[in-house]
Amino acid sequence: MSTNFSTKKDIAASVVPPIKTGKVPWDVIAVEVLDGYRLHVRFADGVEGEVDMSERVRSPRAGVFAALADPDMFAQAHVELGAVTWPGELDLAPDAMHDEIEKNGVWKLR
Numbered sequence: 001m002s003t004n005f006s007t008k009k010d011i012a013a014s015v016v017p018p019i020k021t022g023k024v025p026w027d028v029i030a031v032e033v034l035d036g037y038r039l040h041v042r043f044a045d046g047v048e049g050e051v052d053m054s055e056r057v058r059s060p061r062a063g064v065f066a067a068l069a070d071p072d073m074f075a076q077a078h079v080e081l082g083a084v085t086w087p088g089e090l091d092l093a094p095d096a097m098h099d100e101i102e103k104n105g106v107w108k109l110r
Contacts, residue, residue: 026098027082033075037068041084041097049101051084051092056109064090065109 025045032040034050037057042048056062057069067088068074076086085091100107 024082026095028079028084028094028097029082031077031079031084033077037074039077039084041101043094043098043101044082047098047102049104050106051097051101052106052108059110064088 023044025043025047027044028041029044030042034040037052037054039051039053040048041051053065053068053074056065057074062069067090068086073086077084079085080091083091083094084097097107
């Protein structure tokens with residue numbers, strides 16, 4: 001009994017271009033987790049500053065961000081596709097973050 005396997009070249013990469021970040025000013029390119037539910041972020045255009053989530057994660061209105069009240073969970077912040085992201089598909093809007101940090105140096109989520 002003979003078995004033939006036919007393989008085809010994976011052409012998906014040539015059909016769907018890779019997603020590139022850093023193309024718009026508000027793409028986050030770096031995030032550092034700080035004490036007190038704060039982050040330091042840097043954007044593609046060089047703007048950088050602080051995100052203070054201390055009030056939001058402890059608020060009755062925290063919603064999906066209530067999970068970030070766990071310091072171990074909050075510490076898992078990372079950059080994915082130009083946004084600050086956590087496991088469980090939690091992320092922050094990079095354009096709103098950029099605008100507020102550019103104006104005030106800090107974005108306080110209440």
